[in-house]
Amino acid sequence: MFPTPIQKASPAARIGYQVLLPVALMIWLIPLIGVAVTSLRPASDLAAGNYFGIPSGLAFENYAAVFRDSPIGWYILNSFKVTVPTVIGAVALSCLTGFALAVYGFRANLWVFFAFVAGNFIPFQILMVPVRDMTLRAGMYDTTLGLVLFHIAFQTGFCTLFMRNFIKGLPFALIESARVEGVSEWRIFRYIVLPLMRPAIAALSVLVFTFVWNDYFWATVLVQGQHAMPVTAGLYSLNGQWVAAWHLVSAGSIVAALPPVLMFFLMQRHFIAGLTLGATKG
Amino acid sequence: MSDTARSAGFWKRNQLKIAPWAFLAPGAIMFLLYVLIPIVQSVWISFHDWDGLGDKVWIGLGNYVELLDDDTFYVALKNNLIWLALYLLAIPMGLATALFLNQTVWGIRLYKSLFFFPFVISQVVVGLMFTWFYAPDFGLFSQLIKWLTGTEIAVLADERFVTLGIIVAGLWPQTAYCMILYLTGLNNLNPEQIEAARMDNARGWRLLWHVILPQLAPATFIAMVVTVIGALRSFDLVSIMTAGGPYGSSQVLSYFMYEQALSEYGYRMGYGAAIAVVLFLIMMVFITLFIVRMIAQERNR
Numbered sequence: 001m002f003p004t005p006i007q008k009a010s011p012a013a014r015i016g017y018q019v020l021l022p023v024a025l026m027i028w029l030i031p032l033i034g035v036a037v038t039s040l041r042p043a044s045d046l047a048a049g050n051y052f053g054i055p056s057g058l059a060f061e062n063y064a065a066v067f068r069d070s071p072i073g074w075y076i077l078n079s080f081k082v083t084v085p086t087v088i089g090a091v092a093l094s095c096l097t098g099f100a101l102a103v104y105g106f107r108a109n110l111w112v113f114f115a116f117v118a119g120n121f122i123p124f125q126i127l128m129v130p131v132r133d134m135t136l137r138a139g140m141y142d143t144t145l146g147l148v149l150f151h152i153a154f155q156t157g158f159c160t161l162f163m164r165n166f167i168k169g170l171p172f173a174l175i176e177s178a179r180v181e182g183v184s185e186w187r188i189f190r191y192i193v194l195p196l197m198r199p200a201i202a203a204l205s206v207l208v209f210t211f212v213w214n215d216y217f218w219a220t221v222l223v224q225g226q227h228a229m230p231v232t233a234g235l236y237s238l239n240g241q242w243v244a245a246w247h248l249v250s251a252g253s254i255v256a257a258l259p260p261v262l263m264f265f266l267m268q269r270h271f272i273a274g275l276t277l278g279a280t281k282g
Numbered sequence: 283m284s285d286t287a288r289s290a291g292f293w294k295r296n297q298l299k300i301a302p303w304a305f306l307a308p309g310a311i312m313f314l315l316y317v318l319i320p321i322v323q324s325v326w327i328s329f330h331d332w333d334g335l336g337d338k339v340w341i342g343l344g345n346y347v348e349l350l351d352d353d354t355f356y357v358a359l360k361n362n363l364i365w366l367a368l369y370l371l372a373i374p375m376g377l378a379t380a381l382f383l384n385q386t387v388w389g390i391r392l393y394k395s396l397f398f399f400p401f402v403i404s405q406v407v408v409g410l411m412f413t414w415f416y417a418p419d420f421g422l423f424s425q426l427i428k429w430l431t432g433t434e435i436a437v438l439a440d441e442r443f444v445t446l447g448i449i450v451a452g453l454w455p456q457t458a459y460c461m462i463l464y465l466t467g468l469n470n471l472n473p474e475q476i477e478a479a480r481m482d483n484a485r486g487w488r489l490l491w492h493v494i495l496p497q498l499a500p501a502t503f504i505a506m507v508v509t510v511i512g513a514l515r516s517f518d519l520v521s522i523m524t525a526g527g528p529y530g531s532s533q534v535l536s537y538f539m540y541e542q543a544l545s546e547y548g549y550r551m552g553y554g555a556a557i558a559v560v561l562f563l564i565m566m567v568f569i570t571l572f573i574v575r576m577i578a579q580e581r582n583r
Contacts, residue, residue, distance in 0.1 A: 002468065002476055002494050006385045017385070021393055024382070028397060031411040031454070034422050038414070051420040093309035100305035104298070110580065112306065114573050119317045121511050121569045125539040125558035129327055129551045130320035133334070153316030156309045185301040214404035216518045221544075232406045236522060239410060246414060253407045264402045268395060275459070276466035276501075 039063070039250035046247055062251040070241075071226055072252055075234030079259070081144040082151065082219075082230055083212045087205050089152035090159050094204070095197060097156065098163025099189050103175060113164060120157035124217050127154075135222055146222050147230070151212050158211075159204050162277055166200040167193060203274030206267040210260040231256045321562070328555035333548060345556035355557070358533040361445050362514060362564070365534060368449045369456060369513035373505045376460025377498075381490075383461070384468045394465060401458040409522030412451035413438065438524055441531040448519050448532060456512055460505045467501035468494075503575070510568050514561065535561040 006017050026033070041050075042059040050056070067073050101113050131150055132141070140146030170193065178188050219233035229237070235256045242248045264271050293300075328345055330338035349355050383394050400408065415423045416437040428434045437447040471494065479493045495502070517536040520526060526533040526541060535557055543554025 001384070001473065002471060002489065003381055003384065006387060018387065021387075021389075025393060025396055029399065030422065031408075031415045032399065032403075035411045035414060046420075049420075052422070052425070093312065096305045097309035100302040104302035106299070106302050109302075110577070112310065114577065115318065116313060117576065118569050118573055119313060121507075121565065121572070122317070122321065123515055123536060123558065123561045123565055124517070125536050125554075126324045126562040127317060127320045128324075128540070128558065129334075129543060129555050130323035131316060134315075134320075149312075150316055153312040156313050157317065160309060185297055189305070210402060214406075216404065216406050216521070217540075220521075221540075232404050235406055235410070239522075246417075246420075249410060250414070253410050257403045257407045260402050260404070261399070264398075265395070272398075272462060272466070276463055276504075 035250045035253055038246050039254050041247055043245070043247050059247065062247045063255070066248055066251045066255060070238050070248075070252070072231065072234060072238065072255060074226070075229055075231040076255070076259070078144060078228055078234075079213055079230040079232075082147045083209055085148045086151040086155060086212045087208045089148065090155035090208050091201055091204050093152065093156045094159030094163045095194065095201070096189075097160040098167055099193060101160065101164040102167035103172075103193075113160070116157045116160040120154075120161065128221055132221055141222060142224050142228050144228050147218060147228075150218060150222065151215070155208050155211065159208065162204055162274065163197070163200055165277065166197065170196055199270065199273070202267065203270040203277075206263055206271045207274040209263055210271075213260050324555045324558055324562075327552055328559045330552040332551040334543075334551045335549075338552070341552070345553045348553065349556055349560070354530050354533055354538060355535075357530055358535045358538040361532065361534050362561075364445055365449055365452075365513045365516055366510065368446075369452065369509055369516075370506075372453050372456035372460050372509050373502065375453070375457040376462075376505065377464050379457065379461040380464035380468055384465060394462075398458045398462050400455040401462070403455070405452075405455070405518035406522055408451055408455060409519045412447070412454075412519075413523050416447055439528055441528055444524055444528065444532040448516075448523050451519050451523065452512070452516060456509060459508060463501045463505050464498060467498045471497050507572050511565070514565050514568075535564075 006014055009017075037055065038046075038051075039062055040058050040060070041055045042057055042061070045051075045053075045056050097116070101109055135141050135146040135150070138146070140149070174192055175188055178192055183192075213230075214232060215230070216232040216236070219230045220236075223229050223233065226234075235252055238252055239249055242252075327338065329340060329342055331341045331344065332338040379397060383390065383397060415421050418424050418434055418436040418439075424434055424436065435443060437443045475493055475497070476489070479489055484493060515536060516534055517540070520532060520534055520537045521540075524532045526537050539554045539557040539561065542550050542557060
């Protein structure tokens with residue numbers, strides 16, 4: 001293990017480490033802690049200049065006000081309407097593409113694979129004008145469906161990379177022996193490979209959920225009005241309305257950040273497995 | 283032989299050739315339609331003058347020529363380079379954090395998750411957090427600076443510091459990302475090699491440099507990829523924190539493109555597309571390097 005386990009160090013170093021941990025964490029999370037505290041600070045505190053002192057009370061009222069006086073609840077609903085279908089669509093498509101690229105040795109295989117990988121790295125701006133135009137023409141501008149279709153297509157790139165490598169790691173003998181038995185390719189996929197892909201599906205679902213929930217660029221490019229606006233773009237426009245009302249901005253920020261955070265804590269193992277794919281040789 | 287039997291025979295014989303394309307088709311068509319074809323279309327549009335509604339007017343390299351004369355373009359290009367250089371700091375910072383946290387003491391799992399936290403939060407929220415952090419009068423950071431130096435600096439309103447301030451906000455989640463990559467790498471080290479090196483009296487920095495880092499190479503590679511791509515893609519933070527200001531001093535190509543294409547003074551899709559093509563070409567240099575390396579790895583399997 002590297003570095004040397006702290007248990008082997010002197011007692012003083014061990015205590016020092018245990019003290020340093022929470023201190024370092026506090027410093028690391030200062031922006032977050034600051035915003036969390038501000039979100040619970042009564043507006044009167046801010047007006048009186050009490051920015052850093054002990055809040056005069058806990059103003060859960062700020063959260064109530066955010067939901068009552070702004071469409072943030074609606075924005076969050078929109079975010080779910082974009083995110084959930086995208087997760088389902090992108091994971092489903094990439095199960096198929098990943099299977100195709102992992103199992104069959106056709107000539108264009110690597111080229112197709114690297115087209116997916118490369119597409120995943122390009123700047124969004126090179127897609128912006130044509131995708132916006134296409135969405136407009138299809139009558140899907142300013143709808144959640146327009147966003148969903150784009151996100152499914154784009155996320156399929158990353159998901160294919162992931163699924164393909166995952167299936168490559170499965171024992172190929174399983175597929176070969178099924179073929180010898182005369183099982184059709186579709187049934188091999190459906191009944192042999194797909195059940196083994198559960199961990200990959202879980203990992204990708206949380207990752208895609210987080211990526212798409214946090215998307216801001218496409219939310220501003222493909223949506224204009226309130227009725228389809230996801231919470232990232234919504235929060236930005238609310239920030240313009242709540243000039244210097246930092247207690248509301250903070251509360252809104254926390255609300256917008258919460259779903260992916262919850263997702264992360266509930267599915268942590270899968271999340272990290274997905275994110276660190278390829279970070280080890282194994 | 284009946285028709286159905288013949289077609290079944292055809293399917294049986296050719297199943298292995300057709301199946302991959304059948305499995306690929308839905309995903310590949312979507313990807314083609316929304317990602318690959320639009321790249322070509324953007325290049326095409328960049329040779330035109332187009333407001334997004336009327337007819338496109340062919341102007342050849344006109345947009346690119348205009349770009350060469352546009353001061354904002356150079357500011358954005360310069361800032362993109364600064365982003366790229368400073369963003370790479372996320373890699374050593376992430377490694378340092380991972381080394382700090384790679385212990386087995388009580389509660390360490392929770393510490394690791396909480397250190398990773400910034401990456402899970404939307405960049406919009408990160409941008410708002412740091413805007414508050416930097417805010418003159420009541421921002422924590424500006425208070426700290428005031429206390430240390432006696433003068434107040436409005437980071438996001440000061441042309442000298444604004445880009446730096448945004449990059450720091452970006453480094454926060456990016457360091458967390460690199461940290462998690464390295465933590466996974468550290469978990470999978472080869473213990474025998476380390477023990478052998480320790481027997482040879484390799485300690486600390488020497489051990490890290492000669493034994494640990496080579497084993498962490500796959501994590502470093504991924505950290506490089508995501509950090510370089512992240513730096514050049516930076517859009518959200520610039521849009522949220524400054525919208526490219528003050529006076530365009532924090533522009534980057536991605537935001538400049540967006541601003542020109544959907545400008546409030548009339549849409550300039552062709553000009554925007556030209557900026558996007560430049561950004562795309564810059565990124566293609568890196569993407570090609572990454573892909574070449576990945577192909578080499580693929581062949582070694």
